[in-house]
Amino acid sequence: MKRPIALLAMAIGAVIALPTLAAEQPPVFDLSPQRAPIDAPRNPAAIAxxxxxFKFVEPGTFTVAIAGASGPPLALLASDDKTTIGSEADTARLIADSLGLQLKVVQTSWEDWPLGVSSGKYDAVLxxxxxxxxRKKRFDFATYRQDVLGFYVKDNNPVTSIxxxxxxxxxxxxxxxxxxxxxVLLAWNEANEKAGVEPATLVYYDDQAAATLALQSGRADVFFxxxxxxxxxxxxxxxxxxxxxxxxxxxxQADIAVTLRKGNGLVTPIHTALEGAIAGGQYAAVLERWGLDAERIDHSQINPPGLPD
Structure with missing residues (x-):
């Protein structure tokens, strides 16, 4: 997903400067580095x-790059401040297990992953x-999530559906x-104006905490x-x-995918591994663990139609 620096800053700030919302609630996510992993069985079809x-970066190991700036719940540090956890790492584990490999997660920057995977520094990027x-001209893809945008309101807001x-x-x-x-909002406002309907007022923030406080205090109705x-x-x-x-x-349609060096032959076994984890329920368990049910897919695809640039 392509996002400006301001939005990345919003993502990173989501858990370090968040104002208190209603009654304080304990996190539902286990951030311990020793948390129970969600494992997948070996998938003989994928291994074959x-x-x-094929030479992996390290023999017997699936080396995956994850950009820390993805933010929680996709990528964050465990309570030991060094272990990368989140939905991306858990998905990578399902693939590694299915292929009979150990998982090695390497933290990287968003700017580094294209060269890293092209040069063979990483086996894959999640x-x-x-x-x-x-991107399809340079990389192969096996999809594992939908790219989803969400409309959120305060709990007691009368808005129930957008x-x-x-x-x-x-x-x-x-x-x-x-x-x-x-x-999206600019296009919708244009449609509303043509239909004689009052447009929405767009409210811009470059800070996640301030934006969330504005929603909670009633200075804004919706956070998109x-x-x-x-x-x-x-x-x-x-x-x-x-x-x-x-x-x-x-x-x-925008799809999120495992990203691989073009033509290296790894996209097919990874696709098969994902299909096995979807059928076996381990994939759904990962998304449920991190509250991402809305981004679930029914089947993985290899190199689907991509967004135009």
Whole structure:
């Protein structure tokens, strides 16, 4: 997913400067590095598809890059301040288990992963990477989540459902500048104005804590942002709820995928591994663990249509 620096800062700030929402609630996520892993069984079909003589970065190990700036619940540090946990690491574990490999997670920056995977520094990247047509020229993809944007309101807000343009009429909606979600709201406002319906007022914040406080205090009605960020806040702090969602590529389909060096032959066994984990229920368990049920897919795809650039 392509996001400006301001929004990344919002994501990182989600758990370090969050104002108290309603009654304080204990986190529902176990952040201990010793938390029970969700394991997948070895998948003989996937193992058989690994190209003969394929050289992993480290023998017997699946080396995966995860960008820490993805933010919780996708990627965060455990309570030991060094172990990377989150939905991305748990998904990578399912793939490694299925392929009969040990998992090694390497923290990286968003800027580093393209060169890292192209050069063979990493076997794969799981870092909320959206499939685009330009990226497909350089990388292979096996999808594992939908790119989802979420509409969130204060728990006692009378708004119960946001599905289309008319549903935001007259509301004050928090959004990040230059984001996909801003494009959606601008298009919806245009449609409302043409239909003679009152448009929404877009409210811009470059700080997650300030934006969440504005929602809680009533200075804004709705917060529209990447679903994972707000789902984590809703689960760990409470006080807000999701009332709608859209695919992040609206009006097109945007998919999040394991990213691999083009043509190295690893995309097929990883796809098979994901399909096995989906059928076996381990994939659903990972998403449920991190509050990401809304981003679930029924089947993995290899190199699906990507977003235009």
């Amino acid at each position: 598809q690994i190209p003969q003589g 870092s909320n990477v959206t499939v685009t047509e330009s 599905k289309e343009a008319k549903d935001i009429a007259g509301l004050k909606v928090i959004v990040g500048s230059g984001t996909n979600q801003e494009k 942002a990447p679903n994972s960020l707000l789902a984590y806040i809703a689960a760990t702090r409470g006080g807000i709820k999701r009332v709608g969602q859209l695919n992040g590529g609206w009006p097109l």
